[in-house]
């Protein structure tokens with residue numbers, strides 16, 4: 001739409017066309033998801049289209065969006081589809097997609113009740129439902145974040161505050177001056193995002209001490225206990241990982257709970273995707289004791305299959321969150337029980353109303369529906385493990401407790417170094433090929449593939465394709 005001067009500016013009349021265009025395009029994109037490659041060929045070249053100077057006179061909304069669709073969609077990764085096994089990439093349920101559109105349409109600021117009653121209400125309700133889903137104590141505090149990285153940040157900020165209080169210091173208020181180094185202990189499973197959070201919180205990445213038993217990174221419990229003994233009752237922070245990304249392995253949480261109780265430690269559990277093990281009786285034992293931790297991280301945009309970005313931080317003592325994240329300004333509201341201020345419980349003030357997608361997905365599918373998805377994914381992971389075990393040229397490198405299968409191409413009679421080169425090359429070829437998407441890692445000094453099954457759309461045929469493609473590319477490269 002144009003002004004009389006001919007220069008496009010935002011206008012009310014543009015919306016009808018925009019919505020029609022997008023609902024058609026979105027519908028055909030979504031219909032194509034099961035068939036689309038995960039990555040199109042020639043993305044660099046395709047996206048060179050966007051190397052353009054800032055337009056002085058714009059094109060108007062419809063033209064801009066048509067161009068974005070024509071040139072941009074093939075530059076996207078089909079992470080919403082069934083064959084994106086790289087990282088730990090969840091999809092989007094239909095209910096969550098609809099709620100996410102509505103969220104953008106309503107354009108709410110989920111800072112506080114007064115800024116968006118519906119966002120605040122649904123955040124409280126969804127967090128309560130999630131505590132129920134994960135069998136966490138109902139009196140824990142919580143907040144929605146952009147993902148597990150920021151949830152780890154929030155939980156460790158609470159841990160930091162707790163630790164300072166043991167020395168009579170309010171760290172959020174006074175800082176660290178005069179305090180000793182803060183001891184943080186973990187196994188080798190600790191996720192990079194937690195280490196990053198230690199840096200962001202001023203606790204220092206080097207405050208972390210890892211106690212590692214073997215080349216998988218598993219916990220050396222005795223060494224950790226010796227270190228805790230050496231602290232002579234001084235408080236510390238233990239980080240447990242419930243589901244690490246290489247093979248989906250778990251720290252022994254129950255044992256870490258006991259250590260934390262005995263040695264005056266805060267126990268934080270990073271369960272970004274692994275906390276979902278708690279939903280199924282097949283895997284529930286992996287997270288035994290989580291409800292006795294002090295804080296827990298879990299992602300929304302991974303296994304819950306709500307769109308980016310979404311994570312959850314749960315802390316057993318909600319007042320710590322208030323102490324860390326409180327703020328005051330003459331123009332801002334004070335929190336009350338009936339009119340909460342979510343922005344005073346987490347790092348962001350203006351924030352997206354993530355609660356709508358979470359509420360909608362939980363409302364649409366319930367505990368049973370989500371558990372069914374988790375169990376289906378664990379079944380598909382077992383199925384992939386079996387296919388790998390049955391293939392003469394594939395070698396599984398780890399147990400499959402959950403939804404990640406760690407394996408490599410190994411046709412036999414090759415030295416380790418050559419196998420590493422071949423598997424590295426297979427990993428790169430998979431990304432270029434684009435039919436499936438799988439990441440590589442180094443596991444026990446071996447370069448390995450580590451597909452993670454997290455998308456509700458994934459079917460058995462998608463899993464079989466992993467094996468076919470790895471074998472095909474492996475033969476070609478070796």
Ligand SMILES: *Cc1c(COP(=O)(O)O)cnc(C)c1O
Nearest residue numbers: 147148149191193243270272299
């Ligand atoms: C993915 C992941 C994270 C980081 O989560 P983001 O949502 O990417 O911020 C942290 N910890 C674990 C165990 C993870 O798998």
